[in-house]
Amino acid sequence: MSYKIALDVSGGDSAPDEIIEGAVLAKKELNEDIVLVGVEKEIKTYLNKHKHSLSDFIIVDAPEKIEMNESPLISVRTKKKSSIVVGMEMHKQKEVDAFVSCGNTGSVVCAATIKLRLIEGVERPGIALMLPTKQGVSLVIDVGANIDCKAIHLFHYGIMASVYCELFLNKKTPSVGLLNIGEEASKGLEVLKKVHKLFTVSPLNFTGNLEAKELLSGNCDCIVCDGFVGNIALKVAEGSAEIIAKSFIEAMKKNFIGKVGLFLSKNNLLEFKRSINYAEYGGAPLLGVDGIVIIGHGRSNSLAVKNAIKVAVRELKRDLTKSISRRINDICQNSRVREIFAS
Amino acid sequence: MSYKIALDVSGGDSAPDEIIEGAVLAKKELNEDIVLVGVEKEIKTYLNKHKHSLSDFIIVDAPEKIEMNESPLISVRTKKKSSIVVGMEMHKQKEVDAFVSCGNTGSVVCAATIKLRLIEGVERPGIALMLPTKQGVSLVIDVGANIDCKAIHLFHYGIMASVYCELFLNKKTPSVGLLNIGEEASKGLEVLKKVHKLFTVSPLNFTGNLEAKELLSGNCDCIVCDGFVGNIALKVAEGSAEIIAKSFIEAMKKNFIGKVGLFLSKNNLLEFKRSINYAEYGGAPLLGVDGIVIIGHGRSNSLAVKNAIKVAVRELKRDLTKSISRRINDICQNSRVREIFAS
Incomplete structure (x- = not known):
């Protein structure tokens, strides 16, 4: 069927x-x-x-x-x-x-x-973008659904992204990092300090705060942030990648042999371009809603659209929503997690 | 003397x-x-x-x-x-x-x-980083002094950066943009909507919300954001520039002629590297305090340190703090600005 x-x-x-x-x-x-x-x-x-x-x-x-x-x-x-x-x-x-x-x-x-409606236990949906990195793909959640996040939203994002990585990106114990302005637990906004504590006592493979310069390193499978920061971070990455690549090509072209070298490296450069092209990774799943919704980039071309449809089909093959609901309920019933929420 | x-x-x-x-x-x-x-x-x-x-x-x-x-x-x-x-x-x-x-x-x-202490009228200091762009330098404020910003702090950042650009970066009517997740005035956090209104009625050359993909474009002289977002944005830009440049070079090196081309374009590439090297621009002035304080990048080498000292000397040649104080008091006495703060 x-x-x-x-x-x-x-x-x-x-x-x-x-x-x-x-x-x-x-x-x-x-x-x-x-x-x-x-x-x-x-x-x-x-x-x-x-x-x-x-x-x-x-x-x-x-x-x-x-x-x-x-x-x-x-x-x-x-x-x-x-x-x-x-x-x-x-x-x-x-x-x-x-x-x-x-x-x-x-x-x-x-x-x-x-x-x-939302999956039982979830309070806010989050957009989980598959970000091409040096080592494959990192899932960044949220990149624009929820710009004013409470600790529980961010905590759920980490859980949902972790489930997603396990089911669809072949990662057994995906690492989860919290995007922040420093590695130490004491850094950043109050809400992030609370989320840091929650992740630390949870059974997730939490690797701590992730500094923004590591965004594209691929060192972290799931990167958690609020939708405002996530959106800014991604667009800066997109914009700077474009500008750096263009300036690089311009610098090479100032010189005849540089030009020839560029021409002869065309295929390698195209392959590199493809590896960082969002279109190859299709759309971003909207996690937390009780259904399969895939959000594509506004600039999507036909390839990106096709791949977004493939992402939807992949999700349909395993029951994502039930897995998310079960995991969130399990983790949020943990007594140490409940203590932190109560504090 | x-x-x-x-x-x-x-x-x-x-x-x-x-x-x-x-x-x-x-x-x-x-x-x-x-x-x-x-x-x-x-x-x-x-x-x-x-x-x-x-x-x-x-x-x-x-x-x-x-x-x-x-x-x-x-x-x-x-x-x-x-x-x-x-x-x-x-x-x-x-x-x-x-x-x-x-x-x-x-x-x-x-x-x-x-x-x-702070300059009269200022409520929070802000770090103004000189960001190398395709068209020279943009001043991004704040990049880490104040991660929990009220509207008045962001508004003052725009005024202070504008004064700085006029005095030291030879811009007569520097453009001021508000870093946000969309161009429309209705986008983003509530605090940003208020700041958008304040800038709009102010005499500053406000060009509206600036999308993050434009960060390195150089289209805006002063870019205003809170210290958390500013820090994340800069570090993403820094990290992705490094990764893209490295990957580019790797792609070129896969091919013999590409390698030769790279070698022969060495000088152009170094010039490009220098143009985006933070060290060339020295430190970031801490604006809003009643004195001259320059903050260098943690990774500063000797060149960056020397240039940070030069930034300090440049500021000493004109009275920055008095200019900032005067401008903030002028603008904040404007009846339309006061109406927005009162609302």
């Missing part, structure tokens, strides 16, 4: 074209049903124009569009016929098994929380 | 060697008196061993050392004979005109606030 994945065709900087192309790629590679949720006429026109088969997809009309900078709560409340609300409602009604969107992140988080 | 600059010889990862070497470089280049504050015996031994003239410097004994991870308040209260406390006390007593340290940042901020 194949899964049914709903894809938000209206969300993302290059929507609907790149999103539909991503669906076409996914359809070729996976044996799943893909439900295109968006402006029906636009979708059909695009598929016909590019000679893609209409019968490969289920098309669901969602004539309204939520723009990237709309208020999450207002957009979800007022645009009932938007792709985000329609797709999430289908997921709620179990008409689809998962929902993938590269649209307004806040609106996706809001719609998911309202419609799907 | 020459200025007297006190230098903390005990602070920094490579203290005292690199710090003393920095003083030697500064002494050669500048016509100022440099006061070495640290363990007298260590300093004399080092100077003698490396055949530097003892008579070039004034040496002040400070036998205690504050380690990098000591608690700021406790270290300053208990280690009265540490280089940080002794040096700051000399500055307070006007025995020196400025104090430069690459030691425990928290302790330097704490000692400066206690001993020198």
Whole structure:
């Protein structure tokens, strides 16, 4: 039996074209049903124009569009016929098994929380981004769902990310680090000192505070931070990687042999570029909601969309939500954890 | 008449060697008196061993050392004979005109606030880092003095940075941006929404929220953020620049011609490396205290130390503290600014 994945065709900087192309790629590679949720006429026109088969997809009309900078709560409340609300409602009604969107992140988080509700025991959802590093992938949670985090939210993020790494990233006892401005337990905001204590008494493989310069080192499997800091950290990493790489190429090109060397190293450089390309890692799972929701980068191209759909399918193969619920309840019943929360 | 600059010889990862070497470089280049504050015996031994003239410097004994991870308040209260406390006390007593340290940042901020006090009107000091960008230098404030910022602190940071840019970085109407997770005024934490309003009605050249991917773009002269976020952002930038540059070089080296190209582009690459090297820009002024305090990177080498001393001398040539005080009082008396604070 194949899964049914709903894809938000209206969300993302290059929507609907790149999103539909991503669906076409996914359809070729996976044996799943893909439900295109968006402006029906636009979708059909695009598929016909590019000679893609209409019968490969289920098309669901969602004539309204939520723009990237709309208020999450207002957009979800007022645009009932938007792709985000329609797709999430289908997921709620179990008409689809998962929902993938590269649209307004806040609106996706809001719609998911309202419609799907949270997993028992979880208080806030968190976006877990798969960050390409020197040693593979680190999971950074949260990168924008929750900018005002309490200790319990951050603690749950660590637990959820740990479960995710075990189930899907083949790590037996994933290391968990707390993004902070110093390694010592006494560093940083009060809320982080409390989370440090919670992680320390928990059964997680907590490796302590992680300094921001280690973000891309790959030394830590799960990196916990609030959504504001996570979002800033990722965008700085993205921006500086681009600027450094460009400046490097410019410096090489000032010299003829440098230029030739660049040309001849083209394949190695492309391979390197691919290894740090977010698109290769698809979307970021929204952990904590009672369903499968994958959030893609606003700049997603067709490859990123295809990979986001693959992330959804991977999650469907094992019951993530039950595992998270069980682990959170287990850990939060621990007497030492309860003592810290009570203090 | 020459200025007297006190230098903390005990602070920094490579203290005292690199710090003393920095003083030697500064002494050669500048016509100022440099006061070495640290363990007298260590300093004399080092100077003698490396055949530097003892008579070039004034040496002040400070036998205690504050380690990098000591608690700021406790270290300053208990280690009265540490280089940080002794040096700051000399500055307070006007025995020196400025104090430069690459030691425990928290302790330097704490000692400066206690001993020198704050400029009239200012509520919190902020560290203003000169960040090398594609278009010169951006001033990022705060990068670690104040991790729990109120709106008024961030607002003052923007004003102080703006004054600094005008006086020392040759910018007539420096642009001021607020580091945030989106460009729209409605984005981010509540405190940032208030600061956005304050900047908007102020006479500063406020260019709105700045997304983190623009950090290194150089599009903004003064970048305002709280000390936690600023510290994380900088360290991510530093860490990713290193990792990307290394990976780039590795990719080039996989191929013989790539290797040759790298070798022949050596000078261009070194020039590029220098342009993004924090050491070239010296230390970060601690703005808001009633004195001249320059904080160097913990990893400072002799070049960085010399440049930090140069930053201090530059500040001494114009009265920064009076300019800051005047500007803050002017702007904060504005009726629209007062309305927002009252709301």
